Amino acid sequence: EPEVTQTPSHQVTQMGQEVILRCVPISNHLYFYWYRQILGQKVEFLVSFYNNEISEKSEIFDDQFSVERPDGSNFTLKIRSTKLEDSAMYFCASSDWNEQYFGPGTRLTVT
Amino acid sequence: GNSVTQMEGPVTLSEEAFLTINCTYTATGYPSLFWYVQYPGEGLQLLLKATKADDKGSNKGFEATYRKETTSFHLEKGSVQVSDSAVYFCALTGNAGGTSYGKLTFGQGTILTVHP
Numbered sequence: 001e002p003e004v005t006q007t008p009s010h011q012v013t014q015m016g017q018e019v020i021l022r023c024v025p026i027s028n029h030l031y032f033y034w035y036r037q038i039l040g041q042k043v044e045f046l047v048s049f050y051n052n053e054i055s056e057k058s059e060i061f062d063d064q065f066s067v068e069r070p071d072g073s074n075f076t077l078k079i080r081s082t083k084l085e086d087s088a089m090y091f092c093a094s095s096d097w098n099e100q101y102f103g104p105g106t107r108l109t110v111t
Numbered sequence: 112g113n114s115v116t117q118m119e120g121p122v123t124l125s126e127e128a129f130l131t132i133n134c135t136y137t138a139t140g141y142p143s144l145f146w147y148v149q150y151p152g153e154g155l156q157l158l159l160k161a162t163k164a165d166d167k168g169s170n171k172g173f174e175a176t177y178r179k180e181t182t183s184f185h186l187e188k189g190s191v192q193v194s195d196s197a198v199y200f201c202a203l204t205g206n207a208g209g210t211s212y213g214k215l216t217f218g219q220g221t222i223l224t225v226h227p
Contacts (some may be wrong), residue, residue, distance in 0.1 A: 016128040033215075035215070042217050042218065042219045042220070044217075045200075045215065056214055091155065099159075102156070103154050104152070
């Protein structure tokens with residue numbers, strides 16, 4: 001069964017560093033998403049991506065964040081200068097018309 | 112904006128007990144409603160969905176009915192198993208008609224632990 005994969009599973013970085021979280025969506029899906037979950041809190045929408053551009057973004061998704069689909073298979077989330085409060089689990093998802101399929105997540109720890 | 116409220120957890124039950132996890136929502140228009148489950152170390156998986164009022168979603172013995180009059184989508188299972196231990200998330204999209212290509216708005220999640 002096709003699945004969404006994410007790498008790395010855990011990333012530790014120092015405050016102010018750039019991080020890139022990687023996702024490989026399901027190959028025939030057209031919509032892509034990033035969500036995050038701060039420990040003990042809700043899963044929050046960050047951004048959706050369709051047809052090579054951002055279709056919607058939340059207020060969390062400020063200028064420090066960017067997304068890219070560099071090669072038609074990967075979908076990346078970049079945080080330019082990490083803050084302590086960026087520590088969270090980041091989930092990638094992709095969808096067809098019916099269901100969003102989620103990856104297992106990347107746990108980002110900013111120290 | 113849209114929001115989802117789930118009952119506070121954690122919920123601890125014995126095997127074969129009846130499960131209810133409450134979920135209420137606030138949304139404009141006619142959202143589609145979902146329950147996702149997250150097993151330890153895994154991503155979120157769609158458990159069931161309902162796309163219009165009075166629809167009942169069901170899967171693996173779990174059920175939830177879309178109640179527009181009470182803006183609720185409570186999850187139920189008649190007899191839980193140890194393997195049902197997981198985190199359960201209620202969610203909605205603002206897209207009517209069963210499509211799921213809009214952003215999901217999640218509740219805070221409910222941890223369920225089932226003991227033998």
